[in-house]
Amino acid sequence: MKKGLLTGVKMLAGGVFVACLFLLFVTFMTLEKRRPIDPISITDMEFQAIELKLRAYFQFAGELPSEDLGLNALRERPSSLEKGKHWFQTLRKDTSDIWGKEIRYEVSEKRVTLTSAGPDRMFETVDDLNHLFAVDDGDWEEEFGDKF
Numbered sequence: 708m709k710k711g712l713l714t715g716v717k718m719l720a721g722g723v724f725v726a727c728l729f730l731l732f733v734t735f736m737t738l739e740k741r742r743p744i745d746p747i748s749i750t751d752m753e754f755q756a757i758e759l760k761l762r763a764y765f766q767f768a769g770e771l772p773s774e775d776l777g778l779n780a781l782r783e784r785p786s787s788l789e790k791g792k793h794w795f796q797t798l799r800k801d802t803s804d805i806w807g808k809e810i811r812y813e814v815s816e817k818r819v820t821l822t823s824a825g826p827d828r829m830f831e832t833v834d835d836l837n838h839l840f841a842v843d844d845g846d847w848e849e850e851f852g853d854k855f
Contacts, residue, residue: 754821
């Protein structure tokens, strides 16, 4: 029982560590005055933040949210999530891109695609921005090992 609790604490500490690194990066990029951050870079940072939150969800819940639940599963505990599965709120705001359009979430097995409609605010056009990643049960150990 203590080993399971320790593993959970390690996972939470790792998630907090990664989130802090991301916030430092965003702060540094925001304070840099020599060059403005373009909307595509901002969208990429939003994608990376959502990816971190989905990876944390996967680590604690053991599964990714279904497409029906979408990114809302990061804001509110899904009623379909089994009792005993850990969940915590990682998203407090909507998931609109910089152009005000909701980011599309698609999942197949353990592969995720996040899509922004881009500057024209229309999906399925050439300016769409995509972010693809896969989660795996071993991701955490590979990335953080015994650091925590």
